[in-house]
Amino acid sequence: MSNISDQNFEIRTFEEFLPELQTRGWSILRPEAIDDDPARTLGRIGKIVPQYNGQITFDVTYKKGFEDAPYSQSMNGLGAHTEAPGYEPPPKYLALYCHRQARCGKGQTLLADGVRFYDTVLDESLRSWADTNEVEFVAATKPGDTERRTFTAKIRGEHDSEPVMRFSYNLFRYGNVNPSAADVAEADRLKDTPLSRIAELGEAWFGDNLTPVLIPEGCMMVWNNHRLIHGRGEYTDPARHLTRYWIA
Numbered sequence: 364m365s366n367i368s369d370q371n372f373e374i375r376t377f378e379e380f381l382p383e384l385q386t387r388g389w390s391i392l393r394p395e396a397i398d399d400d401p402a403r404t405l406g407r408i409g410k411i412v413p414q415y416n417g418q419i420t421f422d423v424t425y426k427k428g429f430e431d432a433p434y435s436q437s438m439n440g441l442g443a444h445t446e447a448p449g450y451e452p453p454p455k456y457l458a459l460y461c462h463r464q465a466r467c468g469k470g471q472t473l474l475a476d477g478v479r480f481y482d483t484v485l486d487e488s489l490r491s492w493a494d495t496n497e498v499e500f501v502a503a504t505k506p507g508d509t510e511r512r513t514f515t516a517k518i519r520g521e522h523d524s525e526p527v528m529r530f531s532y533n534l535f536r537y538g539n540v541n542p543s544a545a546d547v548a549e550a551d552r553l554k555d556t557p558l559s560r561i562a563e564l565g566e567a568w569f570g571d572n573l574t575p576v577l578i579p580e581g582c583m584m585v586w587n588n589h590r591l592i593h594g595r596g597e598y599t600d601p602a603r604h605l606t607r608y609w610i611a
């Protein structure tokens with residue numbers, strides 16, 4: 364996987380960022396283009412909405428207690444997903460402001476076009492299953508929490524005549540967007556269902572088609588969460604620290 368020295372992206376002024384976000388689906392703002400409060404800058408593209416914790420910011424950094432769970436506050440890798448698939452609609456944009464990047468050469472944020480996967484890669488029988496069946500998106504606030512949100516929707520929907528993808532390797536394989544270690548250990552119970560086949564196909568395609576981005580410190584990456592799926596490579600530097608925002 365690439366590291367910062369061989370990544371082929373530019374960091375943008377706000378004026379360059381906006382058209383790139385709209386055409387490519389993701390872009391990165393340079394430090395000079397970000398207000399002291401990054402939420403203020405993001406307010407120029409939409410309304411910032413509360414996350415699972417009820418706050419408008421969420422720290423993506425290592426916290427003790429999630430060592431065995433594929434969770435944003437662990438140092439584990441995260442499978443392919445769209446954010447907040449149990450919200451209607453899910454946030455249109457996702458932003459990660461980077462305070463301190465992982466210095467172990469890993470921990471890239473990974474992006475790929477989920478609509479392209481659904482429309483051109485999914486085989487006929489799985490697509491027709493997904494076109495006709497709704498999925499119950501269950502999300503614990505954090506791994507092991509009994510408080511859960513659920514929402515039932517198709518994997519590929521629409522909002523304002525634009526596609527909206529809902530994809531969660533964790534939900535399709537382990538039954539929860541934020542699974543506990545126990546949910547992961549019981550993955551066999553969901554094996555061989557259409558959903559778990561979609562999860563495995565999606566994850567394999569994601570691995571072959573993703574763009575890895577090590578967001579430079581002081582910069583902020585924003586992407587279209589209705590179209591792109593994202594994930595993260597595992598890392599070993601506990602000082603990695605990003606702030607996540609959801610924009611409606």
Ligand SMILES: O=C(O)CCC(=O)C(=O)O
Nearest residue numbers: 423435441471472595607
């Ligand atoms: O750590 C990352 O780069 C991405 C984490 C993630 O998927 C999230 O916080 O939604």
Ligand SMILES: [Fe+2]
Nearest residue numbers: 444445446593
């Ligand atoms: Fe995420």
